[in-house]
Amino acid sequence: xxxxxxxxxxxxxxxxxxxxxxxxxxxxxxxxxxxxxxxxxxxxxxxxxxxxxxxxxxxxxxxxxxxxxxxxxxxxxxxxxxxxxxxxxxxxxxxxxxxxxxxxxxxxxxxxxxxxxxxxxxxxxxxxxxxxxxxxxxxxxxxxxxxxxxxxxxxxxxxxxxxxxxxxxxxxxxxxxxxxxxxxxxxxxxxxxxxxxxxxxxxxxxxxxxxxxxxxxxxxxxxxxxxxxxxxxxxxxxxxxxxxxxxxxxxxxxxxxxxxxxxxxxxxxxxxxxxxxxxxxxxxxxxxxxxxxxxxxxxx
Numbered sequence: 001x002x003x004x005x006x007x008x009x010x011x012x013x014x015x016x017x018x019x020x021x022x023x024x025x026x027x028x029x030x031x032x033x034x035x036x037x038x039x040x041x042x043x044x045x046x047x048x049x050x051x052x053x054x055x056x057x058x059x060x061x062x063x064x065x066x067x068x069x070x071x072x073x074x075x076x077x078x079x080x081x082x083x084x085x086x087x088x089x090x091x092x093x094x095x096x097x098x099x100x101x102x103x104x105x106x107x108x109x110x111x112x113x114x115x116x117x118x119x120x121x122x123x124x125x126x127x128x129x130x131x132x133x134x135x136x137x138x139x140x141x142x143x144x145x146x147x148x149x150x151x152x153x154x155x156x157x158x159x160x161x162x163x164x165x166x167x168x169x170x171x172x173x174x175x176x177x178x179x180x181x182x183x184x185x186x187x188x189x190x191x192x193x194x195x196x197x198x199x200x201x202x203x204x205x206x207x208x209x210x211x212x213x214x215x216x217x218x219x220x221x222x223x224x225x226x227x228x229x230x231x232x233x234x235x236x237x238x239x240x241x242x243x244x245x246x247x248x249x250x251x252x253x254x255x256x257x258x259x260x261x262x263x264x265x266x267x268x269x270x271x272x273x274x275x276x277x278x279x280x281x282x283x284x285x286x287x288x289x290x291x292x293x294x295x296x297x298x299x300x
Contacts, residue, residue, distance in 0.1 A: 006297050009290035016059065017052045020076065027077055027126060041111045041119035042126075045084050049102045051298075053223075054079045054194040060291070061198025061212055064284050074136045075146060075197045078127040082154050083190060085123035088116050090163070124154075137201060145200050153193040162186025166251065174252040180221065183254070187227070188220030211277045215288065218274035223295050225267040228253040230298075232260065271296045 024046045031039045055076030062072035091098045091106035092113060099109050108116035130136065131146045152158055162185030169182065195216035199209040232255055255263040274292045278285045 004286055004290045004293065006290055006293035009287055009294040012287050012290075013051055013053070013056055013294070016056050017050075020052055020055055020073075020080070021047060023073060023077055024080060027081070027130060037111065037115055038118045038122055041088075041107055041115045042122055044110060045088050045107050045119060045123070046080070048104055052080065054083050054190055057191065057194035057216070057288075057291075058197045060288050061195045062201055063198070064208075064212075064281055065198055065202035065204055067198055067201045070135065071137055071201055072198065074130050074133070075201065078130040078146075078150065079190065079194050079197070081123040081127040081130070082150065082159075085120040085127075086154075086159060086163075086190075088120040088123070092116060095163070095167070139203075142200060142203065146197065149196070149200060150193055153189040158185055158189035159187075162189070169252050172252065174257070176254070176257060179252055179254055179257060183221055183224040184217065187224040188217055191220035191223065192216040208280055211280050215274045215277040215292075218270045218277065219292055219295050222267045222270040222274070222292075225254050225263050225270070226295060226298060228255040229260065229263060229267075231255075267296055 025043070028039055028043055028046070058076040058079055059069075059072050062069075062075075087101055088107045090096050091101055092108055099106055101107075104110070106116070107119055111119075127150065128147055131150065132143055134140075134143075136146070137143050154160065156164075162182050165178075165182040166186055169178075174182075192213055195212040196209060199205070199212055231253075254266065258266065271292045275289050278289055281288075
């Protein structure tokens with residue numbers, strides 16, 4: 001296990017969250033016509049708080065290769081748009097049916113279901129508009145690679161596919177590997193993209209790229225295990241969403257299959273493996289090492 005405290009990543013995340021919000025606001029279209037409500041809903045969702053973990057990972061991975069900050073920031077904003085869209089849709093009554101997100105009313109409760117669907121759609125498409133713009137990278141091939149990688153991570157064999165498995169898995173008995181695969185798709189795929197984005201921007205295709213993918217896969221699965229543990233052990237006020245919903249819905253998780261103690265040990269092993277993936281990098285990766293510990297010990 002890394003001996004770098006989680007406090008380094010916690011402080012860095014807090015500082016980053018305050019900085020990134022003004023850039024998130026800047027990508028929203030100006031609108032005063034009849035479509036204004038959907039832009040208001042996009043703004044409401046984007047500024048609802050959160051750890052900003054995925055865009056933070058983009059910036060940190062890009063920093064390993066000294067990628068231009070503006071290029072990395074644009075990819076970071078794109079991934080946050082995708083993540084926010086997924087949360088809006090995840091909360092809908094037809095999906096996980098949650099009235100609260102990040103301690104506030106879900107978008108469909110603050111506005112209405114139709115507006116929530118459209119706001120999610122708009123954030124999804126905005127992400128690809130950002131990646132395709134020439135300001136993201138001067139090399140069109142790099143922009144295309146970013147678009148393709150994010151589309152794959154967010155689509156039917158990534159996040160969306162994982163969500164489908166999650167919905168179909170209610171009140172079913174899944175095996176360990178089935179649950180692991182579901183969580184790697186639903187949560188892990190976007191985290192993997194976030195980490196490899198820096199290597200894509202820098203045109204790095206060697207073992208450093210693979211190391212970042214390995215690191216991200218480990219922390220992504222650990223993140224989901226901790227999320228499931230929080231659902232079992234925490235209350236709604238602490239985690240900012242309705243606690244205990246997995247058990248009520250009969251959802252299969254690694255925690256329900258392995259038990260709390262074994263799941264905690266599994267998360268710890270994954271974090272240890274994640275940190276070992278960073279041996280190729282110097283002290284520039286210390287924040288990523290710290291972040292691994294933060295993922296393990298987070299309280300929400």
